[in-house]
Amino acid sequence: MKTLPNLLSLLVLCAGSAEANAESAWRLGLALGAGERTNPLIESKRLPIAVDVDVAWFGERFFFDNGDLGFTVLDRPSGTLNLVARVNSDRVFFGRTNTKFVNVSVTGASLPAPVELRVPERSWAIEVGAEWLADGDWGALALAAHRDASGTHGGHSADAEYSYTFRGRRWSLEPGISAHYKSAALGDYYWGVRPGEASTALPPYTAGAGVNWEASLRASWYLSRHWRLAASAHYERLNAAVADSPLTKDRAVKSWFAGIAWRY
Amino acid sequence: MIETTTPPRRFARVLACALACGLVAALVPLRAGTAADARELRPTLRVRPVLCIAEREAKPCETLFRIDWKSARPGDFCLGSDRQAAPLRCWSAASAGEHDDVTIVTRDFEYWLAAPNDSRRLTAVRVELLYLRSEDRRRQRRSRHVWDVL
Structure with missing residues (x-):
């Protein structure tokens, strides 16, 4: 039980002794809490979410934000332009998969003999690009x-996100909506499913480009400046090119989390 | 006439001086005793809310704070705030009190109870200021990694 307070103390020491209302870099x-994210990949398990760690550092120009590296090109009242290098998020679904023998193909056809159904290996991709951030009384955009910079998928993507924050004396509620375009090469x-990966249980498939739509809701009840009770729910509808793939078993990715959150 | 009236006047002055000195002598320990008593009473102070949430730094956080206190025995107390030098309100021979304070919060501060004319705080409650959004837009980025659910 002493681990959490000790860990928090260590994190605070790492962050430096900033003044009460001053913003630390x-x-x-x-x-900590309970939650999960569904995995649309066949022969995969849901991704449990018990811990959400947030580590970020913001310098004058450079920043690190939970794995994303950024450089601020412009920072104006109208908006902020950043160059960003990040890791593609699709690969995470391929981390918890099983291999098993099936006698029914993913299309539902009966197979004469049990066939090994193995989910193909996929690699992480490093992507570089630019982002424009703007906000005001109307919300945040x-x-x-x-674009892929690691030669992994050779594709590109585009994202548009909008959110608005409602707040009360002790709470905030932030609904959001976003669209994620993924090029044919990325998808x-x-x-x-490439010919070399195909089997009688897993037919070959070529995925095209498409747009995933996502809705989210984040709620917080603030106990103090650093502590809050937090809950969130996300629903991402996969584009048809991905949803029709023999590698997917679900049409959407759903996630939720509820717990207590500490932020310094 | 002069000879006969002077002694009573002189006596009256001496008497008045003695009374005044006695009064001062009596009051000084009384005031000291009141402060000491107030400290011994250890009153409890409650402030609602203890957190003022603002959208961002440029937006003011104006809030009505409801403050109440209780003491085991009656005493003299003053309610103060870091935001101003003079007490917000004082009570005499009271064992409980209430006060509403509407203020614009620009930084963390404390409400406190003290004995009158005594700078030592008997009890204090800290009010924190929280900005939901930073002036640095980069801090509002929604990280794309799958584990980030908040």
Whole structure:
């Protein structure tokens, strides 16, 4: 039981002794609770979410935000333009998979003999791009475009996100909506089935481009400046090219989390 | 006439001086005793809310704070705030009190109870200021990694 307070003390020490209302360059957060994210990939398990770690550092120009590296090109009252290098998020679904023998193909056809159904290996991709952030009384908007820089999938993507925050004396509620475009090369690398990977249980498939739509809701009840009760829910509808792939078993990715969160 | 009236006047002055000195002598320990008593009473102070949430730094956080306190025995107390030098309100021979304070919060501060004319705080409650959004837009980025659910 002493581990959590000790860990928080260590994180605070790392962040430095900033003045009460001054903003530290570091943003450290830890949320503990219960939650999960569904995995649309066949022969995969749901992704449990018990801990959400938030580590970010913001310098004058450079920043690190939970794995994203950025450089601020412009920062104006109208908006902020950043160059960003990030890791593609599709690969995470391929981390918890099983291999098993099936006598029914993914299309539902009976097979004469049990066949090994193995989910193909996929690699992480490093993407670089630019993002535009703007906000005001009307809410917050983020527009981003990224391209593969690691030679993994050779594709590109574009994201548009909008959110608005309602707040009360102790709470905030932030609904959001976003659209995620994925090019054919990106979609096909992760969700296509190449001839060498195909079997009688897993037919070959070429995925095209498409747009995923996502709705989210984040709620917080603030206990103090650093502590809050937090809950969130996300629903992302996969584009048809991905949803029709023999590698997917679900049409959407759903996630939720509820717990207590600490942020410094 | 002069000879006969002077002694009573002189006596009256001496008497008045003695009374005044006695009064001062009596009051000084009384005031000291009141402060000491107030400290011994250890009153409890409650402030609602203890957190003022603002959208961002440029937006003011104006809030009505409801403050109440209780003491085991009656005493003299003053309610103060870091935001101003003079007490917000004082009570005499009271064992409980209430006060509403509407203020614009620009930084963390404390409400406190003290004995009158005594700078030592008997009890204090800290009010924190929280900005939901930073002036640095980069801090509002929604990280794309799958584990980030908040």
